[in-house]
Amino acid sequence: MSNTLYDRDLxxxxxxxxxxLRNREFGSLDIEHLIEELVDLGKSEKNxxxxxxxxxxxxxxxxxVQYDVPDMMKGSWYSSVLEHRQRVLNNLADTPSLKSYLVEALEKAYPDGRKLAIKEDKLAKFGVRVPQESEYSMICPFSVKQILDEDFYGV
Known part of the structure; x- marks a missing residue:
């Protein structure tokens, strides 16, 4: 096992x-690990x-899909939409180059979002109708413009 400073204390x-870097001591830089960390940083932003x-x-x-649930249940979903949309907008504002990754990110996120919605909806209680999986579109039914629109809630 390696015993470099990188391995001991990141x-x-x-x-x-x-x-x-500040002192321009380029010759003493751990270039391999620096490259690795920069690549990971880029992946982290995308993730x-x-x-x-x-x-x-x-x-x-x-x-x-669950338009017919009590308003009490919808409230938490509206709050989550507000919070996560703002996070997405902040991601894009803080790192404008992510805009070129947005369509790919949506293509990767939608199947996971669909799966999450289905799993959460199967946990429905209080006599709430549990939707069939076929009610959740296999293809994202929302445009990029709608997803980023602060007044859009999918309904």
């Missing part, structure tokens, strides 16, 4: 690397966007 490695889209899509679907 936070200390980061602080050291930042200091080396965050996809994760927020998954939950946003799941709750937009629930609002569309």
């Amino acid at each position: 936070q200390q490695w980061i602080e050291q690397t930042v200091e080396q 965050t966007l996809r994760s927020n889209l998954t939950i946003l899509l799941a709750h937009l679907l629930k609002l569309r």
